[in-house]
Amino acid sequence: MIEFKLPSLGADMEQGKLLEWKVTPGDKVKRGDVVAIVDTSKAAVDVEIWQDGVVQELITQPGETVPVGTVMARLLAPGESAVQRRKVSPAARKRAAELGVDPEKLAGTGPEGAVTLEDVEKQAKPAAAPAAVPAAVPAADRAAEMRKAIAAAMSRSKREIPHYYLSETVPLERASAWLEAENARRPLPERLLMAVLFIKATALACKEYPEMNGYYRDGAFHPSAAVHVGVAISLRQGGLVAPAIHDVQDKALSALMKDLADLVKRARAGSLRSSEMSDPTITVTNLGEGGVETVFGIIYPPQVALAGFGAVRNKAVVASVSGDHRVSDGHRGALFLGAIARLLQEPEKL
Amino acid sequence: MNKPEIRATVIAELKRIAPELEESELAPAKPLRDQVDLDSMDWLNFLVALHERLKVDIPESDYARLVTLDQTVDYLAAKLRL
Numbered sequence: 001m002i003e004f005k006l007p008s009l010g011a012d013m014e015q016g017k018l019l020e021w022k023v024t025p026g027d028k029v030k031r032g033d034v035v036a037i038v039d040t041s042k043a044a045v046d047v048e049i050w051q052d053g054v055v056q057e058l059i060t061q062p063g064e065t066v067p068v069g070t071v072m073a074r075l076l077a078p079g080e081s082a083v084q085r086r087k088v089s090p091a092a093r094k095r096a097a098e099l100g101v102d103p104e105k106l107a108g109t110g111p112e113g114a115v116t117l118e119d120v121e122k123q124a125k126p127a128a129a130p131a132a133v134p135a136a137v138p139a140a141d142r143a144a145e146m147r148k149a150i151a152a153a154m155s156r157s158k159r160e161i162p163h164y165y166l167s168e169t170v171p172l173e174r175a176s177a178w179l180e181a182e183n184a185r186r187p188l189p190e191r192l193l194m195a196v197l198f199i200k201a202t203a204l205a206c207k208e209y210p211e212m213n214g215y216y217r218d219g220a221f222h223p224s225a226a227v228h229v230g231v232a233i234s235l236r237q238g239g240l241v242a243p244a245i246h247d248v249q250d251k252a253l254s255a256l257m258k259d260l261a262d263l264v265k266r267a268r269a270g271s272l273r274s275s276e277m278s279d280p281t282i283t284v285t286n287l288g289e290g291g292v293e294t295v296f297g298i299i300y301p302p303q304v305a306l307a308g309f310g311a312v313r314n315k316a317v318v319a320s321v322s323g324d325h326r327v328s329d330g331h332r333g334a335l336f337l338g339a340i341a342r343l344l345q346e347p348e349k350l
Numbered sequence: 351m352n353k354p355e356i357r358a359t360v361i362a363e364l365k366r367i368a369p370e371l372e373e374s375e376l377a378p379a380k381p382l383r384d385q386v387d388l389d390s391m392d393w394l395n396f397l398v399a400l401h402e403r404l405k406v407d408i409p410e411s412d413y414a415r416l417v418t419l420d421q422t423v424d425y426l427a428a429k430l431r432l
Contacts, residue, residue: 183410188401191410193390236368236387264391289389 002053002075004035008068009277011301012153013040017065018072025107027055029075034273036072041145042241043267047274052078057107074113087114096120146239157301161216162325165296166333170341173315178347194312195286196257198319200350202284202307203227203248205339211328212305212321212336213281221304221327230280230300231260232287233267241267242283242300243276253350282306294318304328307340351430356404357423363399367392378419406430
Protein backbone atom coordinates (compact mmCIF):
# COMPACT_ATOMS: atom_id res chain seq x y z
CA MET A 1 0.00 0.00 0.00
CA ILE A 2 1.34 3.41 -0.98
CA GLU A 3 0.32 6.48 0.96
CA PHE A 4 0.24 9.68 -1.01
CA LYS A 5 0.97 12.49 1.41
CA LEU A 6 0.77 16.23 0.89
CA PRO A 7 4.41 17.15 0.20
CA SER A 8 6.06 20.29 1.47
CA LEU A 9 6.37 22.58 -1.53
CA GLY A 10 8.81 24.93 0.11
CA ALA A 11 10.13 26.00 3.49
CA ASP A 12 7.24 28.39 3.89
CA MET A 13 4.45 25.86 3.40
CA GLU A 14 2.58 24.39 6.35
CA GLN A 15 -0.67 23.40 4.69
CA GLY A 16 -2.35 23.21 1.34
CA LYS A 17 -5.85 23.28 -0.06
CA LEU A 18 -6.79 20.53 -2.47
CA LEU A 19 -8.32 22.17 -5.54
CA GLU A 20 -8.73 19.15 -7.73
CA TRP A 21 -7.82 15.49 -8.11
CA LYS A 22 -6.43 14.64 -11.54
CA VAL A 23 -7.04 10.92 -10.90
CA THR A 24 -9.94 8.74 -9.81
CA PRO A 25 -9.90 5.35 -8.03
CA GLY A 26 -8.78 2.65 -10.40
CA ASP A 27 -6.45 4.93 -12.39
CA LYS A 28 -2.94 3.67 -13.04
CA VAL A 29 -0.27 6.27 -12.28
CA LYS A 30 3.39 6.44 -13.16
CA ARG A 31 6.20 8.10 -11.27
CA GLY A 32 6.12 11.81 -12.16
CA ASP A 33 2.41 11.94 -13.05
CA VAL A 34 0.46 14.93 -11.79
CA VAL A 35 -2.23 13.57 -9.49
CA ALA A 36 -3.61 16.68 -7.79
CA ILE A 37 -3.69 20.45 -7.90
CA VAL A 38 -2.99 21.99 -4.52
CA ASP A 39 -3.24 25.64 -3.65
CA THR A 40 -0.36 26.84 -1.50
CA SER A 41 -0.18 30.41 -0.32
CA LYS A 42 2.05 31.12 -3.29
CA ALA A 43 0.46 29.35 -6.22
CA ALA A 44 -1.74 26.55 -7.43
CA VAL A 45 0.75 23.71 -7.87
CA ASP A 46 0.51 20.55 -9.92
CA VAL A 47 1.49 17.85 -7.44
CA GLU A 48 3.32 14.82 -8.80
CA ILE A 49 3.51 11.32 -7.38
CA TRP A 50 6.86 9.57 -7.04
CA GLN A 51 5.81 5.94 -7.25
CA ASP A 52 3.98 3.79 -9.77
CA GLY A 53 0.68 2.39 -8.61
CA VAL A 54 -3.07 2.17 -8.94
CA VAL A 55 -5.23 4.71 -7.15
CA GLN A 56 -7.36 2.95 -4.62
CA GLU A 57 -8.84 5.64 -2.49
CA LEU A 58 -8.99 9.43 -2.46
CA ILE A 59 -9.20 10.56 1.13
CA THR A 60 -8.95 14.35 0.98
CA GLN A 61 -11.86 16.05 -0.71
CA PRO A 62 -11.51 19.04 -3.07
CA GLY A 63 -11.87 22.23 -1.06
CA GLU A 64 -10.30 20.72 2.06
CA THR A 65 -7.22 22.33 3.60
CA VAL A 66 -4.84 19.83 5.18
CA PRO A 67 -1.41 20.07 6.85
CA VAL A 68 1.78 18.97 5.07
CA GLY A 69 2.26 15.23 5.57
CA THR A 70 -1.44 14.35 5.58
CA VAL A 71 -2.27 11.10 3.78
CA MET A 72 -4.42 12.37 0.92
CA ALA A 73 -4.83 9.15 -1.01
CA ARG A 74 -3.93 5.48 -0.95
CA LEU A 75 -2.60 3.52 -3.88
CA LEU A 76 -1.82 -0.10 -4.56
CA ALA A 77 1.77 -0.81 -5.43
CA PRO A 78 2.40 -2.65 -8.72
CA GLY A 79 1.51 -6.32 -8.22
CA GLU A 80 -0.44 -5.63 -5.06
CA SER A 81 -3.90 -7.05 -5.25
CA ALA A 82 -6.87 -4.88 -4.57
CA VAL A 83 -9.02 -7.87 -3.65
CA GLN A 84 -6.77 -9.02 -0.90
CA ARG A 85 -6.70 -5.53 0.55
CA ARG A 86 -10.31 -4.60 0.12
CA LYS A 87 -12.37 -4.88 3.26
CA VAL A 88 -16.10 -4.86 2.86
CA SER A 89 -18.34 -5.26 5.87
CA PRO A 90 -20.81 -8.17 5.58
CA ALA A 91 -23.80 -5.81 5.79
CA ALA A 92 -22.30 -3.65 3.08
CA ARG A 93 -21.71 -6.66 0.84
CA LYS A 94 -25.31 -7.82 1.26
CA ARG A 95 -26.76 -4.38 0.57
CA ALA A 96 -24.43 -3.93 -2.41
CA ALA A 97 -25.74 -7.14 -3.92
CA GLU A 98 -29.33 -5.91 -3.45
CA LEU A 99 -28.54 -2.60 -5.12
CA GLY A 100 -26.41 -4.06 -7.88
CA VAL A 101 -23.33 -2.11 -6.80
CA ASP A 102 -19.82 -3.56 -6.98
CA PRO A 103 -18.44 -2.92 -3.47
CA GLU A 104 -14.87 -3.59 -4.62
CA LYS A 105 -14.97 -0.41 -6.67
CA LEU A 106 -16.14 1.88 -3.89
CA ALA A 107 -14.00 4.23 -1.85
CA GLY A 108 -14.17 2.96 1.72
CA THR A 109 -14.53 5.30 4.67
CA GLY A 110 -14.43 2.66 7.40
CA PRO A 111 -11.39 1.50 9.38
CA GLU A 112 -8.41 0.71 7.09
CA GLY A 113 -10.43 1.85 4.12
CA ALA A 114 -13.17 -0.73 4.64
CA VAL A 115 -16.33 -0.26 2.62
CA THR A 116 -19.23 0.34 4.99
CA LEU A 117 -22.96 0.07 4.57
CA GLU A 118 -23.11 3.85 4.36
CA ASP A 119 -20.57 3.88 1.49
CA VAL A 120 -22.74 1.46 -0.45
CA GLU A 121 -25.92 3.44 0.12
CA LYS A 122 -24.24 6.69 -0.78
CA GLN A 123 -23.08 5.15 -4.05
CA ALA A 124 -26.53 3.82 -4.87
CA LYS A 125 -28.15 7.26 -4.59
CA PRO A 126 -28.59 9.12 -7.85
CA ALA A 127 -25.35 10.89 -8.54
CA ALA A 128 -25.47 14.49 -7.40
CA ALA A 129 -24.12 17.13 -9.72
CA PRO A 130 -20.36 17.08 -9.40
CA ALA A 131 -19.14 19.78 -7.07
CA ALA A 132 -17.54 22.68 -8.86
CA VAL A 133 -13.78 22.91 -8.51
CA PRO A 134 -13.24 25.27 -5.60
CA ALA A 135 -12.05 28.62 -6.79
CA ALA A 136 -8.45 29.52 -6.18
CA VAL A 137 -7.76 32.22 -3.63
CA PRO A 138 -8.69 35.72 -4.90
CA ALA A 139 -5.79 37.87 -6.06
CA ALA A 140 -5.76 40.32 -3.13
CA ASP A 141 -5.79 37.48 -0.60
CA ARG A 142 -3.14 35.71 -2.61
CA ALA A 143 -0.84 38.73 -2.42
CA ALA A 144 -1.30 38.95 1.35
CA GLU A 145 -0.79 35.20 1.75
CA MET A 146 2.30 35.27 -0.42
CA ARG A 147 3.77 38.13 1.60
CA LYS A 148 3.14 36.12 4.76
CA ALA A 149 4.78 33.03 3.26
CA ILE A 150 7.83 34.97 2.10
CA ALA A 151 8.09 36.63 5.51
CA ALA A 152 7.93 33.23 7.25
CA ALA A 153 10.61 31.65 5.05
CA MET A 154 12.94 34.64 5.17
CA SER A 155 12.52 35.08 8.95
CA ARG A 156 13.35 31.43 9.42
CA SER A 157 16.38 31.84 7.17
CA LYS A 158 17.69 34.84 9.09
CA ARG A 159 16.98 33.14 12.43
CA GLU A 160 18.61 29.81 11.59
CA ILE A 161 21.23 30.45 8.94
CA PRO A 162 24.39 32.36 9.86
CA HIS A 163 24.87 34.05 6.51
CA TYR A 164 28.07 35.40 5.08
CA TYR A 165 28.16 37.52 1.94
CA LEU A 166 30.81 37.94 -0.75
CA SER A 167 30.91 39.80 -4.03
CA GLU A 168 33.20 40.14 -6.99
CA THR A 169 33.12 42.12 -10.23
CA VAL A 170 33.23 39.60 -13.06
CA PRO A 171 34.38 40.76 -16.51
CA LEU A 172 31.94 39.76 -19.22
CA GLU A 173 33.73 40.93 -22.38
CA ARG A 174 34.14 37.38 -23.63
CA ALA A 175 30.70 36.24 -22.54
CA SER A 176 29.04 39.31 -24.11
CA ALA A 177 30.93 38.90 -27.39
CA TRP A 178 30.18 35.18 -27.50
CA LEU A 179 26.49 35.75 -26.74
CA GLU A 180 26.26 38.47 -29.37
CA ALA A 181 27.78 36.24 -32.04
CA GLU A 182 25.68 33.29 -30.96
CA ASN A 183 22.44 35.28 -31.01
CA ALA A 184 23.29 36.83 -34.37
CA ARG A 185 23.21 33.38 -35.94
CA ARG A 186 20.18 32.13 -34.04
CA PRO A 187 16.61 32.78 -35.12
CA LEU A 188 14.80 35.13 -32.73
CA PRO A 189 12.84 32.46 -30.83
CA GLU A 190 16.06 30.57 -30.06
CA ARG A 191 18.12 33.45 -28.72
CA LEU A 192 19.85 33.08 -25.39
CA LEU A 193 19.82 35.42 -22.42
CA MET A 194 22.87 36.19 -20.30
CA ALA A 195 20.90 34.83 -17.33
CA VAL A 196 21.25 31.33 -18.77
CA LEU A 197 25.04 31.65 -18.71
CA PHE A 198 24.87 32.74 -15.07
CA ILE A 199 22.68 29.77 -14.15
CA LYS A 200 24.91 27.25 -15.94
CA ALA A 201 28.14 28.70 -14.53
CA THR A 202 26.69 28.55 -11.02
CA ALA A 203 25.67 24.91 -11.48
CA LEU A 204 29.11 23.91 -12.79
CA ALA A 205 30.78 25.74 -9.90
CA CYS A 206 28.55 23.71 -7.53
CA LYS A 207 30.12 20.53 -8.92
CA GLU A 208 33.53 21.87 -7.86
CA TYR A 209 32.30 23.09 -4.46
CA PRO A 210 29.65 20.61 -3.33
CA GLU A 211 29.25 22.31 0.04
CA MET A 212 27.27 25.05 -1.69
CA ASN A 213 24.72 22.64 -3.16
CA GLY A 214 22.21 20.67 -1.10
CA TYR A 215 20.16 20.90 2.05
CA TYR A 216 20.75 21.51 5.72
CA ARG A 217 18.34 19.27 7.59
CA ASP A 218 18.17 17.79 11.09
CA GLY A 219 21.41 19.41 12.13
CA ALA A 220 23.49 18.15 9.23
CA PHE A 221 24.35 19.09 5.67
CA HIS A 222 23.22 16.74 2.92
CA PRO A 223 25.00 17.52 -0.34
CA SER A 224 23.14 16.88 -3.59
CA ALA A 225 24.71 15.14 -6.57
CA ALA A 226 22.36 16.88 -8.98
CA VAL A 227 22.22 20.65 -9.23
CA HIS A 228 18.63 21.85 -9.31
CA VAL A 229 18.86 25.60 -9.63
CA GLY A 230 16.00 27.57 -8.11
CA VAL A 231 15.43 30.65 -10.21
CA ALA A 232 13.98 33.67 -8.44
CA ILE A 233 11.08 34.88 -10.58
CA SER A 234 9.20 38.01 -9.65
CA LEU A 235 5.49 37.93 -10.33
CA ARG A 236 3.78 40.86 -11.99
CA GLN A 237 1.14 41.06 -9.28
CA GLY A 238 3.88 41.19 -6.63
CA GLY A 239 5.80 38.56 -4.71
CA LEU A 240 8.17 35.97 -6.05
CA VAL A 241 8.70 32.26 -6.46
CA ALA A 242 11.94 30.35 -6.95
CA PRO A 243 11.13 27.06 -8.69
CA ALA A 244 13.87 24.74 -9.91
CA ILE A 245 15.34 23.94 -13.27
CA HIS A 246 16.41 20.34 -12.80
CA ASP A 247 19.85 18.83 -13.52
CA VAL A 248 21.29 22.09 -14.78
CA GLN A 249 24.83 20.66 -14.69
CA ASP A 250 24.03 18.31 -17.60
CA LYS A 251 22.01 20.62 -19.82
CA ALA A 252 23.17 22.53 -22.88
CA LEU A 253 22.50 26.28 -22.92
CA SER A 254 19.75 25.95 -25.55
CA ALA A 255 17.91 23.41 -23.42
CA LEU A 256 18.35 25.59 -20.34
CA MET A 257 17.00 28.60 -22.17
CA LYS A 258 13.90 26.62 -23.14
CA ASP A 259 13.48 25.42 -19.57
CA LEU A 260 13.89 28.93 -18.20
CA ALA A 261 11.40 30.45 -20.65
CA ASP A 262 8.91 27.70 -19.84
CA LEU A 263 9.44 28.08 -16.09
CA VAL A 264 8.97 31.87 -16.14
CA LYS A 265 5.84 31.49 -18.24
CA ARG A 266 4.33 28.87 -15.96
CA ALA A 267 5.35 30.69 -12.77
CA ARG A 268 3.52 33.77 -13.96
CA ALA A 269 0.52 31.74 -15.09
CA GLY A 270 0.44 30.00 -11.69
CA SER A 271 1.08 26.52 -13.05
CA LEU A 272 4.15 25.06 -11.37
CA ARG A 273 4.86 21.44 -10.51
CA SER A 274 5.47 20.20 -6.99
CA SER A 275 8.96 18.90 -7.75
CA GLU A 276 9.98 22.31 -9.05
CA MET A 277 8.79 24.00 -5.88
CA SER A 278 10.29 21.58 -3.40
CA ASP A 279 13.70 20.53 -4.63
CA PRO A 280 15.99 23.41 -5.63
CA THR A 281 19.46 22.74 -4.23
CA ILE A 282 20.72 26.32 -4.68
CA THR A 283 19.05 29.55 -5.81
CA VAL A 284 20.14 32.07 -8.42
CA THR A 285 18.74 35.58 -8.38
CA ASN A 286 19.25 37.90 -11.27
CA LEU A 287 17.96 41.09 -9.72
CA GLY A 288 20.25 43.07 -11.97
CA GLU A 289 17.34 42.92 -14.40
CA GLY A 290 15.85 45.71 -12.33
CA GLY A 291 19.02 47.76 -12.72
CA VAL A 292 20.60 47.22 -9.31
CA GLU A 293 24.34 46.89 -9.24
CA THR A 294 24.64 44.21 -6.55
CA VAL A 295 22.28 41.82 -4.81
CA PHE A 296 23.00 39.94 -1.60
CA GLY A 297 20.26 37.37 -1.36
CA ILE A 298 18.79 35.62 1.64
CA ILE A 299 19.25 31.86 1.47
CA TYR A 300 16.06 29.88 0.97
CA PRO A 301 16.02 27.13 3.62
CA PRO A 302 16.85 24.28 3.65
CA GLN A 303 19.32 25.34 0.93
CA VAL A 304 22.76 26.56 1.98
CA ALA A 305 23.74 29.09 -0.69
CA LEU A 306 22.45 31.62 -3.13
CA ALA A 307 24.22 33.25 -6.07
CA GLY A 308 23.21 36.77 -7.06
CA PHE A 309 23.87 38.73 -10.23
CA GLY A 310 23.51 42.49 -10.61
CA ALA A 311 23.01 44.50 -13.77
CA VAL A 312 25.37 43.88 -16.67
CA ARG A 313 27.12 47.24 -17.16
CA ASN A 314 30.17 48.07 -19.24
CA LYS A 315 30.52 44.37 -20.01
CA ALA A 316 30.87 43.36 -16.37
CA VAL A 317 28.60 42.13 -13.61
CA VAL A 318 28.84 42.11 -9.84
CA ALA A 319 28.30 38.49 -8.81
CA SER A 320 27.64 37.63 -5.18
CA VAL A 321 27.39 34.58 -2.99
CA SER A 322 25.40 34.27 0.21
CA GLY A 323 26.69 31.26 2.11
CA ASP A 324 25.69 29.28 5.19
CA HIS A 325 28.40 29.29 7.87
CA ARG A 326 27.10 26.00 9.28
CA VAL A 327 28.34 24.36 6.09
CA SER A 328 31.07 26.53 4.56
CA ASP A 329 33.34 29.43 5.35
CA GLY A 330 34.08 32.60 3.46
CA HIS A 331 37.25 31.09 2.05
CA ARG A 332 35.41 28.28 0.28
CA GLY A 333 32.65 30.68 -0.67
CA ALA A 334 35.25 32.92 -2.28
CA LEU A 335 36.67 29.99 -4.25
CA PHE A 336 33.13 29.10 -5.35
CA LEU A 337 32.54 32.68 -6.50
CA GLY A 338 35.92 32.61 -8.24
CA ALA A 339 34.88 29.45 -10.06
CA ILE A 340 31.69 31.13 -11.32
CA ALA A 341 33.80 34.06 -12.54
CA ARG A 342 36.29 31.72 -14.24
CA LEU A 343 33.58 29.65 -15.92
CA LEU A 344 32.00 32.80 -17.34
CA GLN A 345 35.29 33.54 -19.12
CA GLU A 346 34.83 30.46 -21.28
CA PRO A 347 31.22 30.80 -22.40
CA GLU A 348 31.72 28.37 -25.28
CA LYS A 349 32.36 25.59 -22.75
CA LEU A 350 29.21 26.23 -20.72
CA MET B 351 -0.67 47.29 -42.50
CA ASN B 352 -0.41 50.97 -41.61
CA LYS B 353 1.27 52.62 -38.66
CA PRO B 354 -1.82 52.77 -36.40
CA GLU B 355 -2.29 49.05 -37.02
CA ILE B 356 1.33 48.35 -36.16
CA ARG B 357 0.93 50.40 -32.99
CA ALA B 358 -2.21 48.45 -32.07
CA THR B 359 -0.34 45.18 -32.63
CA VAL B 360 2.56 46.34 -30.45
CA ILE B 361 0.19 47.39 -27.66
CA ALA B 362 -1.74 44.14 -27.89
CA GLU B 363 1.45 42.10 -27.53
CA LEU B 364 2.63 44.27 -24.63
CA LYS B 365 -0.68 43.66 -22.89
CA ARG B 366 -0.31 39.92 -23.28
CA ILE B 367 2.90 40.16 -21.30
CA ALA B 368 1.74 42.90 -18.91
CA PRO B 369 -2.04 42.59 -18.59
CA GLU B 370 -2.14 45.46 -16.11
CA LEU B 371 -0.86 47.90 -18.75
CA GLU B 372 -3.06 50.96 -19.39
CA GLU B 373 -2.46 52.28 -22.87
CA SER B 374 -3.44 55.81 -21.82
CA GLU B 375 -0.63 55.82 -19.26
CA LEU B 376 2.02 54.83 -21.75
CA ALA B 377 4.26 57.75 -22.76
CA PRO B 378 5.14 56.98 -26.41
CA ALA B 379 8.44 58.85 -26.35
CA LYS B 380 9.76 57.41 -23.08
CA PRO B 381 11.64 54.14 -22.64
CA LEU B 382 9.20 51.29 -22.99
CA ARG B 383 10.88 48.65 -20.85
CA ASP B 384 11.01 50.90 -17.79
CA GLN B 385 7.39 51.92 -18.11
CA VAL B 386 6.04 48.45 -18.61
CA ASP B 387 8.56 46.78 -16.30
CA LEU B 388 9.78 44.27 -18.87
CA ASP B 389 12.70 42.09 -17.86
CA SER B 390 14.92 40.53 -20.51
CA MET B 391 12.73 37.42 -20.74
CA ASP B 392 9.60 39.58 -21.21
CA TRP B 393 11.44 41.62 -23.81
CA LEU B 394 12.53 38.56 -25.75
CA ASN B 395 8.98 37.14 -25.60
CA PHE B 396 7.64 40.49 -26.84
CA LEU B 397 10.03 40.50 -29.80
CA VAL B 398 9.30 36.87 -30.61
CA ALA B 399 5.58 37.71 -30.67
CA LEU B 400 6.16 40.68 -33.01
CA HIS B 401 8.40 38.52 -35.18
CA GLU B 402 5.69 35.90 -35.47
CA ARG B 403 2.82 38.28 -36.08
CA LEU B 404 4.53 40.68 -38.47
CA LYS B 405 7.08 38.29 -40.01
CA VAL B 406 9.95 40.68 -39.43
CA ASP B 407 13.37 39.76 -38.19
CA ILE B 408 14.76 41.89 -35.37
CA PRO B 409 18.50 41.36 -34.92
CA GLU B 410 19.84 41.89 -31.43
CA SER B 411 22.05 44.66 -32.80
CA ASP B 412 18.87 46.65 -33.53
CA TYR B 413 17.56 46.59 -29.95
CA ALA B 414 18.95 50.10 -29.39
CA ARG B 415 16.53 51.35 -32.04
CA LEU B 416 13.53 49.99 -30.14
CA VAL B 417 13.71 51.97 -26.93
CA THR B 418 10.38 53.81 -27.01
CA LEU B 419 6.95 52.88 -28.33
CA ASP B 420 7.26 55.46 -31.14
CA GLN B 421 10.69 54.13 -32.13
CA THR B 422 9.41 50.56 -32.09
CA VAL B 423 6.50 51.44 -34.37
CA ASP B 424 8.80 53.40 -36.73
CA TYR B 425 11.30 50.56 -36.81
CA LEU B 426 8.66 47.97 -37.64
CA ALA B 427 7.11 50.25 -40.28
CA ALA B 428 10.51 50.63 -41.93
CA LYS B 429 11.02 46.87 -41.85
CA LEU B 430 7.63 46.38 -43.46
CA ARG B 431 8.57 49.05 -46.05
CA LEU B 432 5.59 51.24 -45.29
